[in-house]
Amino acid sequence: MTTAMRRSIGMITATALLVAGCSAGQGDPKVALTVGDVKVSTVEQVQRTLTDLLATNQGAQDQARQHKLDQVSRGIITQQAVNQLTAEAARRAGIQIPDALAEEAIPQLTGPAATEGDPFQATVDAAFPAKELARYRLALAELGARAIGRTAITFDAAFPQNFEDARELARKVAADPAQSAALMQAVPNPQQEAAINQTQSSASAQNATQLLQIAGFPLFNIPVGSVVATRLEGEQGGYVVFYMKAKQTAAPPAGFDVGQIPLLDRSKVGRAQLMDVALKTRVEPNPRFGTWDPFSLRVVSAEEAAVASAVYQAAATKP
Structure with missing residues (x-):
């Protein structure tokens, strides 16, 4: 067995152990995230995503070596929650993003341009299709454009x-x-x-x-x-x-x-516009992944939750 194969098996085992931990609290233990009445993802889906990342993504492999896969899983659940909240905010605002615009925005709103040198966010982004992320971030950019200066x-x-x-x-x-x-x-x-x-x-x-x-x-x-x-x-x-x-x-x-404001900056402002819908929507991650912080719009660890918001x-x- 080669060293690379041992490393891959070790990382996949780490993923399985991370996701197979005991679940506490109420709710379906198989569901990873619920937003409102929508069961967004299952524990199995999150485990499969982590396994795929470990096989292909250097950032995820680095996180595994540092025993930080729990942070990656929280990042994935966080992004899923933000995507759901964005979809709801866009629906309320009557915002629709055509496929062509989402495709065109991929270079600006995904990859190095969007993560701005943050290796952790780059790893999380790699868990989602680029076009999907671009679509959500374009919706955020429109929400931001409607809010700036108003x-x-x-x-x-x-x-x-x-x-x-x-x-x-x-x-x-x-x-x-x-x-x-x-x-x-x-x-x-x-x-x-x-x-x-x-x-x-x-x-x-x-x-x-x-x-x-x-x-x-x-x-x-x-x-x-x-x-x-x-x-x-x-x-x-x-x-x-x-x-x-x-x-x-x-x-x-x-x-x-507002058209002079870079698209990524408008998108960041748009995320802040999620506060209203976020504070009025039940966001419930599986306790094995962490706790939802309703103000920072993140899934946080138990230690962070004690002094979060x-x-x-x-x-x-x-x-």
């Missing part, structure tokens, strides 16, 4: 230093949103004051980059009445509790041409 929001935000405090504050704000300002101003953080009745809109943007930042920031796209506790990105660390108080339609700046609906805005 929203004004009002919000409160505070910056606790640990997740338990952030989650507890979010619960309190959701239970009594009239006290949001007082609750948030009471949060001790000498480096970052609470933001009360702050606004963001296209009118305050100085250039196209700022318009993209406003439209593409996930917190700025949660439904009105939502209260989110989540980790802050970047070196600063800590957490943010964000309460979306109001949202209005705004006019884009004079002379702004929490989303609540303010009492006054409940139907």
Whole structure:
């Protein structure tokens, strides 16, 4: 038996062990992902996808050697969930992507151009047909194009230093949103004051980059009445509790041409536009793969889930 054959057998065995682990919780143990009422994939299908990747994809083989196939499986389930949410958002918006456009967009929205040097995302993308990914990302690009420069929001935000405090504050704000300002101003953080009745809109943007930042920031796209506790990105660390108080339609700046925004950037903004449908749709991965984080739109490990995100609906805005 050659070394290459031993390596392949070892990787395939690793895949089988990864997917054959015990499943906990409710739901059909054979189903890998459910979104809304749709059973998107089965555990067997995910296992077959991983096996195929290990046979053909260098990135997957590298992940296997580093004992990170669980991350690959979470990435695949995440992409499946995002695809389903994109399809639903596009359906609601009346967006349809012809085959010819999807084919044409493959070089821009898949492969190295889309993954931007991220080897993990490149491995996940390799698990899906390029034309399928291009179609979903074109739909996201259209959602993004319709959003850039067209929203004004009002919000409160505070910056606790640990997740338990952030989650507890979010619960309190959701239970009594009239006290949001007082609750948030009471949060001790000498480096970052609470933001009360702050606004963001296209009118305050100085250039196209700022318009993209406003439209593409996930917190700025949660439904009105939502209260989110989540980790802050970047070196600063800590957490943010964000309460979306109001949202209005705004006019884009004079002379702004969304067609000048690169397609991939529009697609990234479009992903942020999924927040509304994502927070109102049941997304349920099989527990063996991880837990759905409703804010980051990712399947996360149990360790990540403990300090990932929490989303609540303010009492006054409940139907």
